[in-house]
Amino acid sequence: MNASRFFPLGLALLLILSIANLVFGAVSLSLEQVWQGLSVGSEQHFTVYEYRLPRIFLAILVGAGLALSGALVQGVIRNPLASPDVLGVSHGAGLAAVFYMTYFAGASTDWLPEVALAGGLVAALILWWLCGAQSSAIKLAITGVALAAFWASCIDFLMLTKPLEINNALLWLTGSLWGRGWTQLQALLPWFLLVPVALGLSKYLNLLDLGDDSATSLGVSPQVLRLVSLAIAVALTAACVSICGPIGFLGLVAPHLTRKLVGGRHQALLPATMLTGACLLLAADLAARTIDPPIELPAGILTAIIGAPYFLWLLLRMK
Amino acid sequence: MSLSAHQLSVGYHGQAIVKDMDLTLPDGRFIALLGPNGCGKSTLLKCFARILPAMSGEARWQGQNLHAYPSKQLSKELALLPQTQPIPEGIKVQDLVAYGRSPYTGFWGKLSQQDHQIVEQMMQQTGTYELKDKLVSELSGGQRQRVWLAMVLAQDTPYLLLDEPTTYMDINHQVELMHQLQRLNKQGKTIITVLHDINQAARYCDHLVVMKEGELKHQGSPDEVLTSAMLKEVFSLNAQIHRDPVAGTPMCVVED
Numbered sequence: 001m002n003a004s005r006f007f008p009l010g011l012a013l014l015l016i017l018s019i020a021n022l023v024f025g026a027v028s029l030s031l032e033q034v035w036q037g038l039s040v041g042s043e044q045h046f047t048v049y050e051y052r053l054p055r056i057f058l059a060i061l062v063g064a065g066l067a068l069s070g071a072l073v074q075g076v077i078r079n080p081l082a083s084p085d086v087l088g089v090s091h092g093a094g095l096a097a098v099f100y101m102t103y104f105a106g107a108s109t110d111w112l113p114e115v116a117l118a119g120g121l122v123a124a125l126i127l128w129w130l131c132g133a134q135s136s137a138i139k140l141a142i143t144g145v146a147l148a149a150f151w152a153s154c155i156d157f158l159m160l161t162k163p164l165e166i167n168n169a170l171l172w173l174t175g176s177l178w179g180r181g182w183t184q185l186q187a188l189l190p191w192f193l194l195v196p197v198a199l200g201l202s203k204y205l206n207l208l209d210l211g212d213d214s215a216t217s218l219g220v221s222p223q224v225l226r227l228v229s230l231a232i233a234v235a236l237t238a239a240c241v242s243i244c245g246p247i248g249f250l251g252l253v254a255p256h257l258t259r260k261l262v263g264g265r266h267q268a269l270l271p272a273t274m275l276t277g278a279c280l281l282l283a284a285d286l287a288a289r290t291i292d293p294p295i296e297l298p299a300g301i302l303t304a305i306i307g308a309p310y311f312l313w314l315l316l317r318m319k
Numbered sequence: 320m321s322l323s324a325h326q327l328s329v330g331y332h333g334q335a336i337v338k339d340m341d342l343t344l345p346d347g348r349f350i351a352l353l354g355p356n357g358c359g360k361s362t363l364l365k366c367f368a369r370i371l372p373a374m375s376g377e378a379r380w381q382g383q384n385l386h387a388y389p390s391k392q393l394s395k396e397l398a399l400l401p402q403t404q405p406i407p408e409g410i411k412v413q414d415l416v417a418y419g420r421s422p423y424t425g426f427w428g429k430l431s432q433q434d435h436q437i438v439e440q441m442m443q444q445t446g447t448y449e450l451k452d453k454l455v456s457e458l459s460g461g462q463r464q465r466v467w468l469a470m471v472l473a474q475d476t477p478y479l480l481l482d483e484p485t486t487y488m489d490i491n492h493q494v495e496l497m498h499q500l501q502r503l504n505k506q507g508k509t510i511i512t513v514l515h516d517i518n519q520a521a522r523y524c525d526h527l528v529v530m531k532e533g534e535l536k537h538q539g540s541p542d543e544v545l546t547s548a549m550l551k552e553v554f555s556l557n558a559q560i561h562r563d564p565v566a567g568t569p570m571c572v573v574e575d
Contacts, residue, residue, distance in 0.1 A: 080408055203428035206418055209407035210470075213370050217401075218421050218474065219394030264409030267428060 003268040006261055010275040017282040021056050026294040054181045059285045060278040061188055065240040067277020069233035070251030071270055075205045076229045077141050083252035084237040087144040090246040091151035092123020093238055098155050098169045102162040113242035120238025175247035175300020177285050184243045191239040194232050202266035247300045249307020254280055321346050322367055326376035329366040335374055336362045338533035349504040350511045351520035354530035355554055360513045361482055368399040368480050394422040398474040402482040404467050406456050412466050413451040416442055419473030438473050445469040461492045481512040497523040518570045521545050529553055545569045
């Protein structure tokens with residue numbers, strides 16, 4: 001498939017999934033009810049406008065953001081198995097959030113996104129401090145994986161030593177769009193000003209695929225490009241994770257799948273991978289809400305159920 | 320235009336491998352950098368390609384400090400074919416060759432009519448035009464090397480640096496590449512390549528630079544440089560010099 005067919009198909013799928021997300025749920029509505037629900041005063045206004053609609057926008061943004069971060073990290077580390085998770089950003093955000101929930105149990109959860117965001121950024125800074133500006137891609141990835149494992153074990157330690165407070169933490173850690181609305185959407189939106197910056201790096205990210213030496217010879221500074229790309233990926237991931245919790249495997253699967261479909265040129269890959277990520281998370285959230293209503297599964301569990309076997313399949317195929 | 324070193328030291332982790340070197344490479348020639356392992360020939364090339372900084376002294380391009388020269392301008396004047404190349408995922412041959420045009424394109428990397436022409440021409444020249452819609456990851460080693468050469472040629476620079484381009488190639492591909500480089504040199508390109516095979520260098524190149532332990536030992540035409548005394552001095556080798564029966568160039572035959 002080439003890019004000129006991918007984008008119309010992807011956008012059509014995004015539209016269909018969005019409508020499905022408005023129609024289906026604990027209570028299924030007709031298209032007409034959905035339409036009426038968009039205006040104030042209707043019976044379905046709360047379900048449609050306050051509950052389902054913002055959640056759709058959030059799923060699109062978070063899916064696109066995590067997928068774009070994944071594509072940036074894969075481009076910079078030059079490994080299709082890399083993702084923002086390997087930098088320890090998601091786990092760093094998770095640790096900060098769990099720490100906040102267990103030690104400040106009475107505090108308002110309104111601050112959770114800010115705390116998680118700070119945790120993700122600090123985790124990235126620690127990685128940077130350990131590796132330094134001149135570090136190679138592989139050193140960055142291995143250090144990142146080690147740090148991520150360390151943050152994960154800290155999370156386990158906190159949850160095991162504070163068993164009373166873990167319920168909220170567990171819910172958040174599986175990654176869910178449950179209960180998120182317009183407020184969270186507003187908090188997330190400014191971070192997406194980074195998207196055009198990332199797209200503007202496309203041409204240079206292509207050259208990084210040729211190796212540092214060739215990129216240098218073509219007039220690009222690999223170190224500067226790596227720093228800028230990773231900073232964007234870290235900020236976007238931390239922002240998304242701070243709202244929805246870590247949504248597993250999306251940052252790995254979406255860019256990888258998209259690279260298979262539209263190829264590795266970043267001018268096509270970056271926007272296409274955002275579309276894939278948005279569709280995947282919309283589909284996961286739709287399934288999460290409709291498999292066993294009125295009980296909701298966290299969308300993060302569904303992405304992991306699909307993502308983990310995909311990851312294994314990838315590993316087994318690699319020679 | 321020329322490439323030169325002035326009291327240049329280059330190395331890794333504070334350890335100089337090229338030491339206080341003074342060297343001017345002549346324009347328009349097909350130049351081989353020779354010497355035993357660890358003599359600093361690849362290190363010197365990497366400094367000229369700006370992958371390594373100068374520890375002291377200066378590498379110069381057209382009389383100016385190479386490392387302070389504007390990168391974008393330099394990428395239109397000096398191209399590098401590295402020794403090993405990564406295999407990018409999901410990239411077609413024609414895309415990879417087109418990446419060589421990056422110094423000339425705008426920020427989105429869109430190719431002009433002229434860019435398309437050059438990309439096509441370089442694929443024709445390297446015999447990779449038939450592969451243009453294939454993925455680079457599906458090619459054989461020899462095909463991939465030719466695609467990379469096409470990419471570097473698309474950069475359209477008067478100078479071309481190559482780091483041991485023949486090392487991992489079958490002999491037929493080595494000969495093919497050396498002929499190709501010779502043709503490019505005749506068209507006016509200055510070619511500077513690190514080589515291992517002294518006889519190969521003497522046969523195809525017209526200017527040899529011999530280094531040992533980070534220092535310049537000899538430079539000049541194959542006839543001037545390739546002597547028994549040089550082989551003894553630089554490689555600690557007892558060898559006789561004979562004429563290549565086909566090309567008439569000097570070649571060394573090792574004594575027992």
